[in-house]
Amino acid sequence: MRDPLRDLVVEDIECFVIPLAAIRDFAIAGGTVARAGASHPRVLVKIGAGGVCGWGEATPTPAWTYETTETIAATIVNHLAPALRGRPAWDIDGAHRAFDRAINPGYTIGAPLAKAALDLALHDLVGRALGVPVGELWGQRRLRRIPLSWIVSGADPETSAAETAEGLRAGYRAFKIKVGLGALDLDVARVAAVRSAAPGVPIWVDANQGYTLEQAVRLARRLEPLEVDLLEQPLRANDPLGLARLRARSDIPIAVDESLVHPSDLATFVRLEALDVAVSKVQRSAGLYLARRLCALAQDCGIGLAGSGLTDSDLGLAASLHLFSAFGIDRPADLNGRQFVVSHYATGTTVEVRDGTALVPTGPGLGVEVDEDVVRALAVDPFGDPHGPAPLDPRTAP
Known part of the structure; x- marks a missing residue:
């Protein structure tokens, strides 16, 4: 019997910053998280392996932690994605060890939000390859x-x-x-x-x-x-x-x-x-x-x-x-x-x-169907140019 995970080697990794409009105001002790009608960005990643893809998310929240939209995108593109490419997609333990070599944990985990986006995408990808939700x-x-x-x-x-x-x-x-x-x-x-x-x-x-x-x-x-x-x-x-x-x-x-x-x-x-x-x-x-x-x-x-x-x-x-x-x-x-x-x-x-x-979702992987055309249409340059290239592709990063 063919092993459905054997050929799942990480090939393509793309990173997108998409602005979502906030529905209402939200404040915490550290400052404002969202204002109604203002942009509330998310960093999405797409990982492709063996004809299957998985999606993950990071939520920049400077009022809560030190990671921003810019640092998350740059960390993924310049450090984490190169460390992940070519690895077996199923080896999530190995992926985290590779992440920690790329971004040193220091006192505690280094760049956890950026790492989370890729971790979620790997779980989504493996679940989809096997046709089961993450819980299964x-x-x-x-x-x-x-x-x-x-x-x-x-x-x-x-x-x-x-x-x-x-x-x-x-x-x-x-x-x-x-x-x-x-x-x-x-x-x-x-x-x-x-x-x-x-x-x-x-x-x-x-x-x-x-x-x-x-x-x-x-x-x-x-x-x-x-x-x-x-x-x-x-x-x-x-x-x-x-x-x-x-x-x-x-x-x-x-x-x-x-x-x-x-x-x-x-x-x-x-x-x-x-x-x-x-x-x-x-x-x-x-x-x-x-x-x-x-x-x-x-x-x-x-x-x-x-x-x-x-x-x-x-x-x-x-x-x-x-x-x-x-x-x-x-x-x-x-x-x-x-x-x-x-x-x-x-x-x-x-x-x-x-x-x-x-x-609790019952579809394969995370159980969320992402419309890639919508993601690409919404994507913006995380460094401030709304007319810049939409997706950030690690293969073309400087």
Whole structure:
């Protein structure tokens, strides 16, 4: 019997920057993520091998991490793609070792968002070559649908209550509130407004590193009467000892996101007793390969898991759904891409979201059909010339 993976050697890699228009404003403690009507770019990659292709995505979010549209595109074209070409497409472990030789991990993973785009494309390609979705490729699918949370980032209690009402009308029954945007009193008032508008539903508060230890302790104590389920990343990512001290003084479980880039980061935080819940985020961990390892380690250590994303478009959304399904993460996930952008390139089969619940894709690979003609029509020069060449091809890079 012919091995369908034997001839899958990476041949072609193309990188596209496509601007997606934001549907609504979105702000976090680090700054503005999106403004309604403004461009919100995505970096897509297409990998071809043996007549099969796979697609992946990176979501530049300078308000959240150091990678920008320009650095992601340049890293893929000039460093990661040359390291990947000629390798077996199925050898995703080997691909990550090649990535780490091309971009040194340093203190933690180097260029995780850029690496994630290629990792997702490889998973998509291998799944398509075998005709199975990613979950079946892993032999791991526990859930068929994932509940989602609605993001609230309004600057005042009135706006926060209105955003909560909008989410309820859309069928959502869980809310994630961005805090650290202003004064602590205002943040507490905003959370109280959400709780008043949505009594009895899960509420997840995310500070995106916006507080000092003492501020976070005061915040946690004031949020306790509001029945907040999780307090996420209130302190700097590189402050595990501060998070351990906070956890000892907070009755609200402490979730950690930005701190957990590599599975070894999670091991450190577990040893220091610095978290109750690990947040799984595909792009933050350089793709599905390491994100799976992180989730498995968390469960083996008895640490809770929560799912999150980077306002991904549909490729990233699908990847996260496969991951969360594989590990049975049924806590409402912060996969908010549909709330803020439209994935214009997904003109065929894609993720179905209904009444605040996303169905785990069942098509081959990631389960999202990409219209390449739309991608090429939308693509722009990542370095600022809207009339420059559309696709970035590593074979012609300087």
